[in-house]
Amino acid sequence: MQTKRVTFGGYxxxxxxxxxxxxxxxxxxxxxxxxxxYQSVLQQDPFGLKTEFVGLANFRxxxxxxxxxxxxxxxxxxxLVVAAIALGVALLLAAMADWVIRGxxxxxxxxxxxxxxxxxxxxxxxxxxxxxxxxxFAYVLSRFGIAWxxxxxxxxxxxxxxxxxxxxxxxxxxxxxxxxxxxxxxxLIEAAAIDGAGPVRRFRTIILPLIGPTTFFLLVVNIVYxxxxxxxxxxxxxxxxxxxxxxxxxxxxxxxxxxxxxxxGSAVQSVVLMAVVVALTLVQFRFIERRVHY
Amino acid sequence: xxxxxxxxGVAAVLAAVITTPAGAVTEIQWxxxxxxxxxxxxxxxxxxxxxxQADYKVVPVYKGSYPEAMTAAIAAFRARxxxxxxxxxxVGTATMMAARGAVYPVYExxxxxxxxFDPKAFLPAVTGYYTDTNGNMLSFPFNSSTPILYYNxxxxxxxxxxxxxxxxxxxxxxxxxKKLQAGGTTCGLTNEWPxxxxxxxxxxxxxxxxxxxxxxxGGLDTxxxxxxxxxxxxxxxxxxxxxxxLYDYGGRTDKAQPKFFSGECGISLGSSAARAxxxxxxxxxxxxxMLPYFADVKGAPQNSIIGGATLWVLKxxxxxxxxxxxxxxxxxxxxxxxxxxxxxxxxxxxxxxxYELSRSQGFYDKNPGTDTAIKQITLNPPTENSKGLRFGSxxxxxxxxxxxxxxxxxxxxxxxxxxxxxxxxxxxxxRAFEKANM
Numbered sequence: 001m002q003t004k005r006v007t008f009g010g011y012x013x014x015x016x017x018x019x020x021x022x023x024x025x026x027x028x029x030x031x032x033x034x035x036x037x038y039q040s041v042l043q044q045d046p047f048g049l050k051t052e053f054v055g056l057a058n059f060r061x062x063x064x065x066x067x068x069x070x071x072x073x074x075x076x077x078x079x080l081v082v083a084a085i086a087l088g089v090a091l092l093l094a095a096m097a098d099w100v101i102r103g104x105x106x107x108x109x110x111x112x113x114x115x116x117x118x119x120x121x122x123x124x125x126x127x128x129x130x131x132x133x134x135x136x137f138a139y140v141l142s143r144f145g146i147a148w149x150x151x152x153x154x155x156x157x158x159x160x161x162x163x164x165x166x167x168x169x170x171x172x173x174x175x176x177x178x179x180x181x182x183x184x185x186x187x188l189i190e191a192a193a194i195d196g197a198g199p200v201r202r203f204r205t206i207i208l209p210l211i212g213p214t215t216f217f218l219l220v221v222n223i224v225y226x227x228x229x230x231x232x233x234x235x236x237x238x239x240x241x242x243x244x245x246x247x248x249x250x251x252x253x254x255x256x257x258x259x260x261x262x263x264x265g266s267a268v269q270s271v272v273l274m275a276v277v278v279a280l281t282l283v284q285f286r287f288i289e290r291r292v293h294y
Numbered sequence: 295x296x297x298x299x300x301x302x303g304v305a306a307v308l309a310a311v312i313t314t315p316a317g318a319v320t321e322i323q324w325x326x327x328x329x330x331x332x333x334x335x336x337x338x339x340x341x342x343x344x345x346x347q348a349d350y351k352v353v354p355v356y357k358g359s360y361p362e363a364m365t366a367a368i369a370a371f372r373a374r375x376x377x378x379x380x381x382x383x384x385v386g387t388a389t390m391m392a393a394r395g396a397v398y399p400v401y402e403x404x405x406x407x408x409x410x411f412d413p414k415a416f417l418p419a420v421t422g423y424y425t426d427t428n429g430n431m432l433s434f435p436f437n438s439s440t441p442i443l444y445y446n447x448x449x450x451x452x453x454x455x456x457x458x459x460x461x462x463x464x465x466x467x468x469x470x471x472k473k474l475q476a477g478g479t480t481c482g483l484t485n486e487w488p489x490x491x492x493x494x495x496x497x498x499x500x501x502x503x504x505x506x507x508x509x510x511x512g513g514l515d516t517x518x519x520x521x522x523x524x525x526x527x528x529x530x531x532x533x534x535x536x537x538x539x540l541y542d543y544g545g546r547t548d549k550a551q552p553k554f555f556s557g558e559c560g561i562s563l564g565s566s567a568a569r570a571x572x573x574x575x576x577x578x579x580x581x582x583x584m585l586p587y588f589a590d591v592k593g594a595p596q597n598s599i600i601g602g603a604t605l606w607v608l609k610x611x612x613x614x615x616x617x618x619x620x621x622x623x624x625x626x627x628x629x630x631x632x633x634x635x636x637x638x639x640x641x642x643x644x645x646x647x648x649y650e651l652s653r654s655q656g657f658y659d660k661n662p663g664t665d666t667a668i669k670q671i672t673l674n675p676p677t678e679n680s681k682g683l684r685f686g687s688x689x690x691x692x693x694x695x696x697x698x699x700x701x702x703x704x705x706x707x708x709x710x711x712x713x714x715x716x717x718x719x720x721x722x723x724x725r726a727f728e729k730a731n732m
Contacts, residue, residue, distance in 0.1 A: 045730060048372045049395040061726075067719075133544075133552050151545045152536075152704040239546060242700035259361045260690035261368070261389065262726075 033274060039267035046261040058264040067244060068252070068269070075248045078162065079226035085166040086222055087215065090173030095203070097174075098181045108178065115171035119229060123236025126164040130237075150238060154245035157238045161246050164237060165230045173218050180214035181207065220284050227277055249273050320614045322622065323377035324354045327363040327603070328437075331570070335638050343625045350618030352379070360386070360603065361689060371396055371608060378611045378619055381436060383603045384423060385688040388510070390606050391432060392686065392731045398607040398616065400623065401430040407620035415627065419597060419671045420644045422681035424604055427511065433604035434623050437641040439567040440598045440671050441491045443586065445470075446479075447579035449560040453477025460583025464531070467561065467586045471540045474560040481542035482535070484553045485563035488546060489695040490601055491585075492528065492563075493520050498680035499585050500524060501593040509683040514728040516685060518720045520695070521713035524591065530709035533702045543703045546696050551575075565601065566667035569640040582663030584670045596680045597673040602641060633657075642667055686727030691720045 008014050043054040062068050097107050114122070129137045130150060138148040150157040184207060192202045231250045234240060240247035240255065247255070249269065257266030328336045333356055340352040357363035360383035370376040382390055390397055404411035413421050413431045420435045447457035453473040461467040471482025485491045497504045502524055507516040535541035542559060544550025554562035555576035563585060564572075572580060587594040607619055625631060632648030635641065637657050643649040649668060652658065658665040674680075685691060695716045702712035 043730060045393065046368045046389060047393045047396040049393060050730075131552075133556055133558055151549075152543055152700060154704065154706075241546065241697065242704060243697045243706070255693070256690070258365050259693070260687060261365070262687075262690070 036267045036270045036274070039263055040271045041264075042267075043264050046263065054264070058268045062265050062268045062272070067247075070244060071247050071249050071252050074158075074244075074246070075227065075250075078158070078165075078230075078248055079223050081162050082165045082169065082226040082230070083219060083222035085162065086169035086173055087218060089166070090170045090218075091177050091215075093170070094174050094177035094181055095207075097178055111174050112171045114168055115175075117168060119168065119232030120236050122164055122168045123233040126160060126167070126233075127237045130160055150242075152242050154242055157242055157246050160237055161230070161234055161248075164233045165226060168233075169222055169225055173222070176214050176218055177211065180211035184210050216284070216288060219288070220281060223280060223284075224277060227273065227280075249276075318349070319351045320349060320612075320618050322350060322352045322379060322615050322618050324352050324379040324381075324605075325357045325363050325367050325377045326354055326381040327357060327360045327383070328381070329356060329358075332639055335635065339626070339631060339635065342631070343622055346625065347621070350621060352618070352622055364389075367608065371610070374610060376608045376610060378608060378615045379622075380606045380608055381603045382433070382606050384601050384682075385692060387424065387433070387604070388684050388686045388688060388727075391426070391684075392727075396609055397432070398609050399426075399430065399432045400434045400605075400607060401432070403607055403616060403620055404623065407617055409620040409624045411623070411627070415645045415647060417642070417644055417646065417649075417668075417672065419600055419676055419681070420642070422676050423600055433606045434626065435644045436603055436605050436626070437567070437635070437639065438600040438602040438644050439565045439641050440600050440667050441485075441487065441495050441563055441585060442566050442666050442670060443561060443563055443583040444554060444568075444572060445561045445581040445583065446554070446557065446576070447581045449474055449477070449479045449557065449578070450581070453479065453560070457579070457581065460581055461561070461586055462583065463589040464528070464586045465589060468531075468540075470561065471535065475538075475540060479557070479560040480539060481553070481559040482540040483561045483563070484542050484544040484550045484559040486544070486548045486550050486565060486568065487601070488543075488699050489692045492532070492699065493525060493695055494683060495585060495598045496525065496528060498597065498599045498682075499587055499595050500591050501596040501677055501679050503679050504683050505685060508678040509681070510685040511678070511681070511683075514686060514724075514731060516724060518685075518691075518717045518724070520720075521710070521717045524588070526709045526713055527588070529699065529702050529713065533705065533709055536703045537705070543700070566642065567602070567640045569664070580663070582666040584666060584673075595670075595673060597676055598670050599680060599682050600642070600671065637661075637664075640664070642671065685720075685724060686731065687723045691723050694719045694723070 040058055041053060041055055043052045043058070044050065093111055097104060097111065100107060117125070127135075129135050130148060132138050132149045132151060135148070141148045148156060150160050188206055188210075189202055192206055197205070227248075228250055230248065231254060234246055234248060234251045235254070238246040240251050250273065253266050253269045253273065256262045256269065260266075324340065326333070326336060333354075337354050340354045344351050355377070357366045360381075363380070364382055364386050367376055367380045401411065401413070411431075413425065413429070416435055417438075419440075420438050421431060424433050424435060425431050443460055445460055450457045450470075453470075454477065455470055455473055461470045467483060474482045494504055497520065502522060503509060503519045505516045505518045505520075507513045510516040532541045536543060542553065544553045544559075548565065548568060550559075550562065551564065551568060551571065552575075553559045554564070555572050557576075557578065584595065585598055605623075607616070627645065629645060629647035629651045632643055632645050633651040633655070636643035636648055637652055643652055653665075676682075698707070698712040698716040698719075701707040701715075702709050707715070
């Protein structure tokens with residue numbers, strides 16, 4: 001590090017510079033998170049008239065609930081599938097957009113559009129398309145002899161929320177992948193081509209490793225997205241049903257807290273969810289990042 | 295949890311802005327859950343009251359769905375910024391009753407403010423649902439509905455069925471749905487609000503208990519009883535019909551409505567308050583009937599039970615506002631107000647006087663079928679099985695029941711397995727509620 005280093009004298013200026021960020025984190029993360037922690041050890045009626053400290057009783061109750069463990073499994077599968085589909089499709093589209101020369105901007109813009117759609121709107125949109133009675137996709141599928149009824153068919157309901165959730169995230173991933181692909185020097189690819197490497201080989205041995213950091217970043221973001229931001233999609237399409245087939249963790253937090261008014265139980269679930277995401281992110285940085293070359 | 299706090303904060307700011315004193319008029323915040331056309335009707339009632347006197351102004355605020363309005367008010371109460379008046383749906387009743395420190399019972403309010411109030415003026419099926427064990431009314435009935443049978447007369451004609459004879463028993467329904475399907479209708483029967491229609495009202499109509507302790511009215515140590523042979527018979531039958539679409543499950547809440555008004559299904563069991571919507575969307579001749587029953591069950595048909603909402607008065611507001619609320623309730627009790635609301639919304643007339651008034655005005659002659667709901671709910675004097683239900687955490691229990699019904703209709707569980715599971719899971723929730731409210 002023999003380059004020029006700019007240092008600050010004292011702590012005043014740096015503190016001032018990070019203060020806004022710290023304030024935002026404090027107000028929008030640390031404070032509510034601590035409230036959730038506090039609520040999770042209380043047994044309280046909805047109106048807050050009677051409050052009793054119950055220690056870890058809420059945790060024991062929630063963690064022993066088979067419905068909760070079910071929801072855990074559903075969420076794990078959901079996140080992985082959504083991340084895989086969103087990343088895969090986005091990479092494919094980005095690779096193709098990178099090839100196109102004429103009209104590239106138009107394609108790119110169109111592909112980015114869905115990201116601007118709010119989750120609840122996306123949910124309603126797909127709900128309409130797949131509605132067993134009035135949905136056009138359901139109609140087309142019935143022409144092929146497939147009876148689409150996500151109101152009763154758990155697998156179809158799951159597929160529906162996966163499609164809706166992944167569709168929205170594809171655009172986001174697409175932007176990053178496209179930028180990643182465009183930053184790869186043409187000369188590298190051309191050299192490989194001269195050496196006789198076909199498109200698939202070039203993609204596997206040159207492009208993929210070079211966009212590794214982007215992929216890794218997107219993987220983290222996608223998992224967090226599937227865990228937290230998909231509430232609106234579930235709420236607008238399946239409402240967690242049929243049965244509990246699409247009740248992902250974040251939806252269960254909402255339902256138990258806001259509909260059933262079980263504040264302690266809902267707070268426990270938020271705390272667990274928070275711990276899971278922290279743990280997942282740590283694992284990803286600790287183990288997967290090692291295999292990524294910047 | 296922060297969302298709750300944040301919402302409460304926003305509510306507080308809004309309330310502060312809205313309730314800035316304007317002259318000597320006392321403003322009364324009324325949070326409700328009536329959107330769209332119903333919301334406009336509700337606002338008209340508030341405006342009429344405001345125009346009828348100069349001391350009080352009722353300000354209706356639309357707060358979203360029933361659970362959303364209730365959650366918002368609870369959050370506001372915790373932040374000491376609650377509205378005076380809150381519309382709560384029927385299944386939230388037990389939660390509100392348990393919150394003794396937060397609600398101002400209506401019978402006390404009316405007594406303290408010297409306003410006339412006679413619970414006997416209301417339909418027994420309505421009062422039964424909202425009184426405590428001593429017969430005192432804790433909340434003010436506002437909008438009540440009950441499920442009835444709707445059928446597509448055009449589809450009936452096409453299938454060679456008598457369009458003026460709605461099916462009365464489940465055996466009638468069975469032969470009707472088979473003929474409907476043979477006559478080209480895709481599905482025979484569907485229904486809204488699965489738990490309310492197929493379990494709660496089905497039980498009341500057959501005079502069998504939904505739970506012990508008089509359906510929960512007798513105490514918090516109640517247990518569900520819905521895994522009985524009769525409910526099992528009904529669910530098993532529907533699950534069997536589901537395979538060939540004689541019955542087709544249409545989802546929770548009122549999501550099944552399009553199935554009926556698109557003509558896909560020939561018969562629908564739905565809320566009496568859905569009438570306006572069905573008339574607006576269905577392009578066919580609409581028929582009305584009572585809920586079907588099993589003819590071999592002694593005591594059936596009994597009477598159906600209500601859904602809908604009541605108005606609860608929350609504590610913690612200035613004394614003057616309570617005086618205004620009492621006056622507003624007296625205004626709402628007037629037969630003219632009640633009859634107008636009933637005739638324009640499809641909700642039941644909740645006082646006998648409003649029913650008589652509507653009849654003398656010729657409303658039922660001009661709108662045949664609109665009295666089906668009233669006839670059905672007053673078919674017999676309510677028994678302890680048919681006066682309603684009062685279970686804690688019932689919002690959640692309804693979800694549980696509907697989740698299990700879905701498993702049965704999807705063929706993943708037998709009717710018995712599904713109902714047993716619903717009872718077990720429901721009872722766990724009842725025990726938790728009992729523990730929290732002892």
